[in-house]
């Protein structure tokens with residue numbers, strides 16, 4: 135998606151430790167009109183697939199997934215929680231995810247009420263790096279007996295390999311911008327062609 139690539143070039147900054155900071159529009163301050171155009175792109179890519187639910191993971195995926203849902207017939211959006219809460223009751227699917235930005239493991243929890251074998255799921259997230267977050271969500275779908283129809287990602291860091299491993303396993307991963315390399319010294323960002 136050219137618009138997203140240009141926005142990353144214009145407003146993104148490359149940090150040490152393979153971190154791309156795009157919090158001016160994607161995952162801190164939110165450009166909702168951009169989210170809407172991203173949702174339209176995924177709707178085009180996944181047209182023809184039956185999607186009954188969108189699944190994402192807190193925190194940064196939630197806003198993007200909710201706007202995307204408007205392009206998939208307003209299907210419900212479920213987000214995996216990263217902490218137990220007195221607000222979570224009943225039976226849960228639980229997995230574990232190593233957080234790239236927080237550098238520690240979190241439980242990922244989805245109530246059994248909101249995901250089941252009848253569901254055809256689109257996974258949505260802001261970033262795909264090593265693929266840990268998606269592995270947690272896929273694990274939860276497997277526990278639920280739900281079908282993963284596809285994966286929509288805003289920014290994939292291709293050089294970290296998580297996306298290509300998932301593609302090799304047969305998942306339909308649609309990343310709107312794939313960063314092939316980025317240099318914290320010069321700030322240069324190269325996208326996959």
Ligand SMILES: O=P(O)(O)OC[C@H]1O[C@H](OP(=O)(O)OP(=O)(O)O)[C@H](O)[C@@H]1O
Pocket residue numbers: 161191192193194195232233234235236259260261262263264265266267268296
């Ligand atoms: O492919 P991966 O290596 O798993 O990296 C991608 C994940 O990392 C971020 O989550 P994180 O827990 O760092 O922060 P968040 O609370 O901003 O979502 C991002 O939102 C993705 O969920």
Ligand SMILES: O=c1[nH]c(=O)c2nc[nH]c2[nH]1
Pocket residue numbers: 152153154155156157161234235261262263
């Ligand atoms: O803002 C972010 N920048 C990143 O480089 C990244 N990788 C995973 N998750 C991320 N979030």
